[in-house]
Amino acid sequence: MLLQVELTQRIIIVFIAQLWPIIYSSFFAYKLLHRGKNRATYTLSGFFILLALTFSIATLSVLLSYTPFAYGFYITSIYLFFFTHSLFVIFTWVLIRLGEKSPIWKFHLGITFYGIISTYVFWIGFYLNGIRLDSSTGWTPIYSWFFFIISWAFLFIFVIIPQILLSFKLLKVFEGIILKRRINLFIVSVFLELIVVFSLFLYNFLVENEMYRTIYSFTIPVIGTIAAFLIYKSFGKELE
Numbered sequence: 484m485l486l487q488v489e490l491t492q493r494i495i496i497v498f499i500a501q502l503w504p505i506i507y508s509s510f511f512a513y514k515l516l517h518r519g520k521n522r523a524t525y526t527l528s529g530f531f532i533l534l535a536l537t538f539s540i541a542t543l544s545v546l547l548s549y550t551p552f553a554y555g556f557y558i559t560s561i562y563l564f565f566f567t568h569s570l571f572v573i574f575t576w577v578l579i580r581l582g583e584k585s586p587i588w589k590f591h592l593g594i595t596f597y598g599i600i601s602t603y604v605f606w607i608g609f610y611l612n613g614i615r616l617d618s619s620t621g622w623t624p625i626y627s628w629f630f631f632i633i634s635w636a637f638l639f640i641f642v643i644i645p646q647i648l649l650s651f652k653l654l655k656v657f658e659g660i661i662l663k664r665r666i667n668l669f670i671v672s673v674f675l676e677l678i679v680v681f682s683l684f685l686y687n688f689l690v691e692n693e694m695y696r697t698i699y700s701f702t703i704p705v706i707g708t709i710a711a712f713l714i715y716k717s718f719g720k721e722l723e
């Protein structure tokens with residue numbers, strides 16, 4: 484009975500914590516789509532829409548604890564979480580080519596590539612038991628060593644490294660222009676958001692480290708909110 488009460492309290496806390504990202508992501512997506520229609524706007528608004536969808540599905544997973552559906556919703560949310568943040572690479576690439584008429588197929592190819600790469604979450608998380616979420620874990624997601632290492636490796640190889648390289652190119656393209664301040668703000672905010680991604684995987688791996696999980700619970704939601712606001716303020720606001 485005591486364990487059930489503790490689990491219910493945890494579910495309520497997680498549920499509340501995930502509502503806030505849904506609210507601000509939806510708001511930023513609305514503001515972007517209401518303001519303009521271009522490839523850059525669609526890409527950036529896509530990030531916020533997918534982020535809101537990710538937390539919505541994760542919330543359903545929490546609400547469906549004690550049922551077979553919880554795991555399916557959770558692993559889908561992690562797939563979307565990884566894929567959503569890979570859009571930073573696509574958006575930065577689009578910014579670099581704002582003055583060019585780059586083929587639309589390259590844009591779609593990039594999105595398709597990251598959509599396929601992100602399926603590692605299903606292959607390793609589900610088929611290789613990399614993500615566990617059931618009554619045996621107290622309905623708390625637990626990541627295996629293998630899944631954790633692959634996740635961090637994929638983030639470094641397919642997101643961090645390309646983002647660093649594209650960020651340098653972005654700075655060169657707009658060097659000496661007023662937009663450079665926005666570019667710097669965008670780059671900082673992107674890497675702040677990526678800290679959230681790395682921290683989440685670590686959070687679900689270090690399930691017995693109460694100190695880290697407590698620090699995460701208080702700091703990462705704040706960092707995520709600040710990062711999202713700065714991303715919108717940098718190039719989301721009045722993006723040309």
